[in-house]
Amino acid sequence: MFLGNQYVIGIDIGATWTRIALARVDGSIASRHVFRTPREGDRYTIANTIISSIRREFSNYLDNVKAIGIGTIGPLDLTQGMVINSPNVAIRTFEVAKPILEEFKKPVVMANDCVTAVWGEKYFGLGRGYSNIVYITISTGIGGGIIVDDTLLLGKMGNAHEIGHIVVDTSGKMECGCGGKGHWEAYASGANIPRFAYRLIDEWNLTQNERESPVYRAYLNRELTSELIYTYAKKGDSLALRIINEVNKYNIAGFENVINSYDPEIITVGGSVALRNPELVVEPIVRGIENSKGVVTARPRIDVTPLGDDIVLIGALALALYPPPNLVKKLRYLESISIDL
Structure with missing residues (x-):
């Protein structure tokens, strides 16, 4: 004691x-x-x-x-x-x-770190009073920590939480830093959103308004960053919002996989990308899960972690x-x- x-x-x-x-x-x-x-x-x-x-x-x-x-x-x-x-x-x-x-x-x-985070959420955050908790970080990478029936999931070496490597695109359009293809992290992590954005813009037929976007100028100059894309999305820039909408399709798919796999009562979300842009990251995920036809269990509460x-x-x-x-x-x-x- x-x-x-x-x-x-x-x-x-x-x-x-x-x-x-x-x-x-x-x-x-x-x-x-x-x-x-x-x-x-x-x-x-x-x-x-x-x-x-x-x-x-x-x-x-x-x-x-x-x-x-x-x-x-x-x-x-x-x-x-x-x-x-x-x-x-x-x-x-x-x-x-x-x-x-x-x-x-x-x-x-x-x-x-993410396993540690979900244990902190259980005792000091939004997870208090719950037995089935998931913490997801959307940051430089994407990771997770999971508690099922008050038991912390670990795996044989302590690595049973690599949810960023869930396959969300079977076409394998984007290659993950681990070498795998189609992984969630390859589309929606802070490190990889610019890479995905370059590919999207390469493939899209852009409107004149989109070609006048500062995001398009950054694309031409090979200066795209996640921070720049989210900054202009907050300002209502049409090209930035179009990119973010694509990213969020993969975020929603990732959350669907997590919910169906672990049946949580609550999911808390952290990481720099989510914490700094909750209205562009977390809120679209919440709406997407509410409207999803691919979730086979009761929808959990999804919220930003108060532990920051x-x-x-x-x-x-x-x-x-x-x-x-x-x-x-x-x-x-x-x-x-x-x-x-």
Whole structure:
């Protein structure tokens, strides 16, 4: 049992930023520290940088820290507490949990970032009171975390949540960064929307009004970005809106697949693309699911997460405070030191 003078630490390891928070047992954050995720070094560099940051920022609290939670980009080998061949980090394979465990002699509970996020949603977000929850991030990539009947879904290595690689286009028009074709992420993620937009404009017969669009000028200059497309869509630009409408067809297909696969009561949505453009991303998805003929179960509630950009960090705190039993069983690295959760 956690006492009032005890703390937990949450760590969110992202491709660009790593964030660390010290929190009280009610989940409220007492202090936080943010730094750029190292891009050079060996397999221990990221863990060692985290250790140094914790010692520097939270040294006065370490005796009262009872557990550490980590949400990290993947793919993972959960049993060893490692990130394996990540496509989004310069140090592609690196140790995470074991060096931190051995340094601080505290329980360390680690999961994929989206899995971590959905656990945070269950305890501190819109998922409170629900047993079947899905979290979907629409950001640089597309990912998900799933809870079914209060059980966190993990898979054999902790990677049972790669919903961005659901096939939403059997023609395989767009190639995903993983090498597969027709994956949801290839059409609707922040990194791939510009690529999809170039292809659409190449194929479309544009009206004169669309050819006068700043989006078309950016297309000609090979300067398209997701941010530019959404910015002009908010202004009512016809070409930007036409592109976004196509993107949303694939978002709706992805949500249909997720709903039919996991039968959630609630889906919360986060990630930079969704959080910054809810009226152009989340609201069309909600309408699309309401009108869908392809959903075979009761429609879940779909809403933007209230945890915002902190959802993985808050999820990491939830892992430390309320470690999922099925996750703990997978963490063989915990056997390397005598610590009870």
